[in-house]
Amino acid sequence: MSEKMDEIRKAREAWAEQRKKMQDRDFVFETVSSMPVKDLYTPEDIEGFDYLRDLGMPGQYPYTRGVQGNMYRGRLWTMRQFAGFATARESNERYKYLLSKGQTGLSVAFDMPTIMGYDSDHPRAYGEVGRVGVAIDSLQDMETLFDGIPLDKVSTSMTINAPASILWCMYIATGEKQGVPSEKLTGTIQNDILKEYIAQKSWIFPPEPSMRLITDIFAYASRHVPRWNTVSISGYHIREAGSTAVQELAFTLADGFAYVEAGIAAGLDVDDFAPRLSFFFNAHIDFFEEIAKYRAARRIWARRMKEKYGAKNPRSWMLRFHTQTAGCSLTAQQPENNIVRTAYEALAAVLGGTQSLHTNSMDEVLALPTEKAVQIALRTQQILACETGVANVIDPLAGSYYVEALTNKMEEEAEKYFAEIERRGGVLAAIDQNFFQQEIADAAYQFQRAVDAKKRIMVGVNEFVNEDEKLDIEILKIDPQVEKDQVARVQKLRRERDNIKVGDTLEALRKAAQGTDNLIPYILECVRAYATEGEIVQVFREVFGEYKEKPIF
Template sequence: MDDLKKAYEEWQKKYQEKCPDKDEDFVTISGEPIKSLYTPLDLEGHNYLEKLGFPGEYPFTRGIHYNMYRGKVWTFRQFSGFATAKETNERYKMLLAKGQTGLSVAFDMPTIMGYDSDHPRAEGEVGRCGVAIDSLADMEELFDGIPLDKVSTSMTINGPAAVLWAMYIACAEKQGVPSEKLSGTIQNDILKEYIAQKSWIFPPEPSMRIITDIFAYGAKHVPRWNTISISGYHIREAGATAVQELAFTLADGFAYVEAGIKAGLDVDEFAPRLSFFFNSHMDFFEEIAKFRAARRIWARRMKEKYGAKNPRSWLLRFHTQTAGCSLTAQQPENNIVRTAFEALAAVLGGTQSLHTNSMDEVLALPTEKAVTIALRTQQIIAHETGVINTIDPLGGSYYVEALTDKMEEEAEKYFKKIEELGGVIEAINKGFFQQEIADAAYRYQQAVERKKRIIVGVNEYVEEDEKIDIPILKIDPEVEERQKRKLKSLRATRDNEKVEIALRELKDAARGTDNLMPYILNAVRVYATEGEIIQSLKEVFGEYKEKPIF
């Protein structure tokens, strides 16, 4: 190492003489300076078994499975939902026919916020940014002809996650599929809603109770289901750096583990079904390092701090979506290229499932052609590039390993700060996360405006008088009226006495300490609507209002 250090210093001197520059002029998207060259000196004292180990073995830096993609490629998912359940069902069947291997449900804003389609606050939003789901009847139509024991389904829903999950379970029952055979994920990550996405309903304390109720119910009755997808994706979309996404997401994960333990659950009872959801942005190597660091941090914390004994509790399993915030309205075909590189970074980082954004998503919900191109992008990576042939092919790269270590080091600083603030919920109440993300977003925008960071087609290589000439998916306003009529018909034909009893029993349970999932399921089965169930819980739990930060 002494010889190497001497040789490197001589080379560095020549480098600066011939082409002087500063590391701070070359930074990751997160703003971390990058050296001109990485060597074994950057990994001095690096213990291979401690830092890396082998795939499928602690600390899982190189992957959570022994054979990774040599055994099975990641799950191909396309986040999809629009208009009514009928139209979305048709899109799902098209995607499955084209080779998609898992479904991912996008809900509209009224559903996400816990409102029925005929609520005044739903006006103009029904079916616009996702599919409208008001009741079990809609869920049945959404999965009509799709056997739920044969497909894995992910549902991006948070505040009302328990209700939509109950609808899915009840829908499967209607198909004759027991809950023990269901596999999939509900996002169910309310902490990141307070931090970044802002689609909350209840205050933090009752929200955490509902989540731990879901943990307990899932462990007993739906054992193949991931009962939470702890999401860094929306934190990153809000403007966070890669380090912030890593640190804030894992901090949320630790908070959920602590909540489960506090609720009386054995950590090994629920931890194996915790999953994560990350963003894959444009800085290729930074993203790969982020995924590798996340696995290592999670494994160590679960084993050493929380005392998990089941090796499955140590595994950080994650879904990845390419960065929606990296897409541009200008020259939208460029988004195909951006998405391909982001998807490749996710694969090289060891993701378990992947969604690739469509080129037109910055303009509207994707057309059938655009979503097919996005799906084909994954298939080309899997079957034509050769990246699945060996496990963690970038492992051992001086740069990647140094960057992975740096990501871990910076994340640990954030963990310490969050702990000093009193934990995740206290940090939320104090506006810590919100301010950190806002500051990072501002710095990034400044870099773009000053051309310190080039965005092709936006601040450089701009085409004058550009005309965007790609098809756009438009939602017919009649969709909203159809959904309202369907809802009116449901209320007129169901057994409303049973609905009233189920909602009353749910409110009584919410005032006590019983697990709420059986009561929510009873309400769903008699066709109580999402809005009615959520309103019943609001009457007990209240609603959350964010404190303004100045």
């Protein structure tokens, strides 16, 4: 074998000698993350490669080739498009329409006041109600949102983080009203607060009490809502904030390990909650780098869960993930080109073995998408699934010298970050030191400099520019009446509900927050009494305090 390798080395050296005489284009040959790549990969680059150790079979440890034994031959990835707007009633009508078209999973987008824990009539909510998602102030709105939609028949993904426990309790309580026990509910809450401090910045409370809310959810779900994905550990926003692919991989998995450690520290058995952890990655424009990232992510997670955290249930070893194509790779110039970018990115996600996928619409860089743009985005996935043949063969790029070498490289580079994070005292300490934030800001700045200097080409932006381009895109405007109606609704609710009961449940919650009880049953009581999201968050703000960033650039 090594004799053979010797021959390969000699042949490669002879080739390299010839190749030197050839003139290369004036171009920076590196990935979009500024990782240099060689011109050629050979068996030398994966010397020592051990198929069973490094890849294994699909559906088997370490899951490099995918988490299901038959991958897309069994079931295609879920085409899950994220949507939500205006009021609960309008979103409810949209969801019913989607379900009537055969969709079985819903994905709820909330507006900024809901995400930040403010009721619609709070001064900070002014101008933002119902604008980027649906406004939910109380159980009443959640009941309206799912009116006529049986919660034992759909799975619901909710993109909510700092106040995730409250919205989740509203969902459970809506199930109760429909006569659906919590054991039958299926879905996901994003609930990934660590990446909020790192990248997306929709935080409310400081890290420690936020982590407590998350482990309380783990514990409650394992007993009462066993089919729920309790956290969607997200690299998407880290990448959108400007990170490299390696940073996205490393920081996201580090967050995942931090949740596992928090669960174990809270006295839970790792196999009681780890099978319900899921992931959410970006699909950026550098094709092979993204595929290597997904493959490395599965292998790292499986090894750590088994070897470091002692998980015994194979479901705890499997990294299941959702993917969204990269919003930050799209351009406001010549927006139709974004269809092509999104298609390549979606292909990378599928070749990387994603479980579900959202493809961006070409006009999302400008405003909320039009119906037509949304349809093209969905059709992009359907063409990929039904016409291109890429779903026929499992992990078809395995064994490529480049892809395997790049997968190994991603893993090595991620390990360096894990060591650095540990040296800094763990994820929470590194957040406090602004480590992640600074790394991402540096990468974002370098990328912009490279674009400005034309070292990085963006078609239509700094090359192949249409000089007098006029944008001809419809811009969606939200009717200001939406906000007025929602404000009136929450104020009417406060007048008509049993305010003694609301006060009592909020007081019980305050006492529990000051102690160490699991908070979920207390939040459920508040929600059932129609306490508003803002009122519950206010109790937590008073007990836990608010997070303050140290702005850096």
